[in-house]
Amino acid sequence: MRIANPYRLGLFGGLGVLTAVLIGTALGELSTILTYVGVAIFLALGLDPVVRFLEKRRVPRWLAIVIVMVAVLAAFVGVVFAIVPTIVQQTSVLVNNLSTYLQSVTAKQFTDNLQSLVPKDVFDVQDTLNTVIDFLTDPKNVVTIGGGVLAVGVAISNGLAGVLIVLILTLYFMASLDSIKGGLSQLVPKSSRLEFLRLTEGISSSVGRYVIGQVSLALLNGILSFIVLSIAGAQLPAFFAFIAFIGALIPLVGTVSAAAVVVLAQVALLPLSPATWIFLGIYYLVYMQVEAYILAPRVMRQAVKVPGVIVIISALVGGTLLGVLGALIAVPVAAAVLLVVREVVIPRQNER
Numbered sequence: 001m002r003i004a005n006p007y008r009l010g011l012f013g014g015l016g017v018l019t020a021v022l023i024g025t026a027l028g029e030l031s032t033i034l035t036y037v038g039v040a041i042f043l044a045l046g047l048d049p050v051v052r053f054l055e056k057r058r059v060p061r062w063l064a065i066v067i068v069m070v071a072v073l074a075a076f077v078g079v080v081f082a083i084v085p086t087i088v089q090q091t092s093v094l095v096n097n098l099s100t101y102l103q104s105v106t107a108k109q110f111t112d113n114l115q116s117l118v119p120k121d122v123f124d125v126q127d128t129l130n131t132v133i134d135f136l137t138d139p140k141n142v143v144t145i146g147g148g149v150l151a152v153g154v155a156i157s158n159g160l161a162g163v164l165i166v167l168i169l170t171l172y173f174m175a176s177l178d179s180i181k182g183g184l185s186q187l188v189p190k191s192s193r194l195e196f197l198r199l200t201e202g203i204s205s206s207v208g209r210y211v212i213g214q215v216s217l218a219l220l221n222g223i224l225s226f227i228v229l230s231i232a233g234a235q236l237p238a239f240f241a242f243i244a245f246i247g248a249l250i251p252l253v254g255t256v257s258a259a260a261v262v263v264l265a266q267v268a269l270l271p272l273s274p275a276t277w278i279f280l281g282i283y284y285l286v287y288m289q290v291e292a293y294i295l296a297p298r299v300m301r302q303a304v305k306v307p308g309v310i311v312i313i314s315a316l317v318g319g320t321l322l323g324v325l326g327a328l329i330a331v332p333v334a335a336a337v338l339l340v341v342r343e344v345v346i347p348r349q350n351e352r
Helices: 006-029 032-055 063-096 098-106 109-117 125-137 139-175 177-183 190-232 238-248 253-269 272-305 308-349
Strands: none
Touching: 006 238, 032 063, 032 139, 032 177, 032 190, 063 139, 063 253, 063 272, 139 238, 177 190, 190 238, 190 253, 190 272, 190 308, 238 253, 253 308
């Protein structure tokens, strides 16, 4: 191939590369917004079956959407008011008594037992605890500690703002879900629109069933965790039950990660209560087996009809590519792909 004008070719090639870099940078800057939009669409599809259930009971769609959103907001506000005051109170007590707490730990046999696990020339437990105490009691470090608390407060505020944005987007997507499907159908040939609408209805129903099933599993995990943590005398049972609920929303690794966080946190908060650690560890081991082999397979089979190996692979791939959002939407996306394969690809192959 002969190049008539190498300079022009190089110029257009450079402009193409620059355009690609600009698009990639823009997508990186918009990653948070795209995450909000993805979560909102996911929630809208998940809540749509509840709206349709109310519609079948002769409730107008707008009223059904209002009822569902009010219920979601009430649940969110209830969780916040149930957990936040307890966290603030317990954290204040812990911070106020931290110096005394550490000094009491240094005087107990726990420190000696911990030191016996590690050679003193490698890691001196006593010196480390003394350093922590000196840092907390030094007035010069008040600004540093206050700055960290301020950063945590800003992060919490940003999180609450993100939740509010997601809820608003979810409301808009729920209200316009049918029009969105109709608009997308206009992009396909007229002869295929009915088939396209049928597939979109099947996909949205599959996603809705999956969301309801996953939330049900997460609620079960959160409630049981709160009961078990309260019985075991653990610290901040409401907060860690909420952590267990949030973790259980993520397929495969969520429950394991949340359980590890809960148990390790109790080890840090209750260093002199090994019976509590062991009890919680045994409980979560048993619960994870029940969820993995009894509860979760039934939910996946009834909700999305996806084989177990596809669930594992899709969740791993989605989590690697898109993090938490990818892990959440991986199974519904896999279900949508399998539905298209079953309803479109295989019938066309059979016709040949």
